[in-house]
Amino acid sequence: MAETKKETKEVVSIDEIMSKLSLEDQTSMKKLLYGSNYEPLELPETVMNFAKKMQFEIGSYRIISTPEQVRKARVVRMAALQTKLPLPTTAPVIEMRAAIWKRAEEAIELAAKAKVNIFCLQELWTMPYFFCTREKQPWCEFAEPAENGPTTKFLQVLARKNNMVIVSPILERDEVHSDVIWNTAVVIDNHGDVLGKHRKNHIPRNEDFNESTYYFEGNTGHEVFETEFGKIAINICYGRHHVLNWLMYGLNGAELVFNPSVEAGDFSEVIWPIEPRCAAAANSYFTCAINRVGTEVYPNEFTSGDGKPAHKDFGHCYGSTYITAPDGTRTPALSRVNEILLKIHFYYATAY
């Protein structure tokens, strides 16, 4: 039987705390905290029933903008998925991946019913965040080729079927170049073709985030992918701390920058609501910060050379996925403990 850790009672979200206030105070707080240019988006009953059946919560919002008179408005419907591991970390690699795929397939089907056209998964979505262990086996077996690995092939079918762009952050094994490993996001277009990939270009070497044990900074630059629904870029997790990283995506024309992440810890949570939001306002694009949820417990104790006693988990991943618009308006954060699909509509004028 796999070892599990009894989670300490976590705060669910700031919104849950705010829900204890009067309605009037809640409205004022939300306006002050999040801005006034967003509103909850009601989804059709069929979508909500499907979500219930699949045991997904959904957060759905609309960013409000004034249509222009001359240029045609473009509606973009995007979604991000924050999930927890469906099995203990001791599950065999193939079983773990299959269980995670199943959950993602359900979420993508749900997003398709909600007419989503750009969908992003969380960082290293097919696996536990095992870098804390600094072990090789079995973890490196989760790595796979970006262009034609099993996860990409699996998502290509779903992208084609649902006319949906899917961003898939995986652990890449470059089989053509000596099996070198990278932290990579694969962009699959709505026809099921691989548009390209981005390799994480800033990586952490702090606390239990021992990523440089496995791979180095990416070599793909700050590419922007022109999809049918908008120009998108991916700034993977730690790149969030680097303002020039965000700037480069803006200079290269991004309209929406995803920040798929694995984040835990008090300090990290303090800056989580700040950095992607500032980036959106500073660079005039949308940002979407996605974090996993839950505490992952590993079979063997580990240390990270930081003087702390050996332990078996790297802390609680606090979810809190959210989206910010270029004017600084942001959505409330998703739960700190539950798996949720975040869906948003935004409108903006398209260039001729």
Ligand SMILES: NC(=O)NCCC(=O)O
């Ligand atoms: N996955 C990842 O890059 N986490 C970053 C941790 C930090 O922000 O220090």
